[in-house]
Amino acid sequence: MKRVYSIKSKNELDLVFKEKKSVGNGYFVIYFIPHETPHFKYAISIGKKFGNAVERNQAKRRLRYIVSNYSNYINPKYRFVIVVRPQSNLLPYDLIKENITKLLIKAKLIEKEAQN
Structure with a gap:
């Protein structure tokens, strides 16, 4: 996925958290806001309580792939x-994908028919 799809600046990230709408479950939360650009932008936030750097990076790779x-x-x-x-540290990939898809x-970011 191209870098133009990622939120890079702190200002953009703060804007999402400030004007947020959110959906979540026990494993993930998605904060989202509408904006006017030709494509979506996203970021992944993962804290140190999740695990060591290897585990955090693996989780981010999986989410980027999804x-x-x-x-x-x-x-x-x-x-x-x-x-x-x-809590999502112990989830297998299939359950991560299922939770993120739901x-x-x-959040109405994708249509129900778009499930893979």
Whole structure:
């Protein structure tokens, strides 16, 4: 996935957290806001309580892969941040994908028919 899809500046990230709408479950929270650009932008936030650097990086890689799979279906008029909770550390990939998919549908960032 191209870097233009990622939220890079602290100002953009703060804007999402300030004007946020959110959906969540016990493992993840997605904060999102509408905006006007030709494509969506996203970030992944994961705290140190999740585990060591290897575990955090693996979780971020998995989430980036899931988002890239849905990139054609995600509504381009949104910015969103996926916050990873420490409880998700022990989830296998299939359950991570299922949880993220449900949250994206709940937030109306993707359509229900877009599930892979």
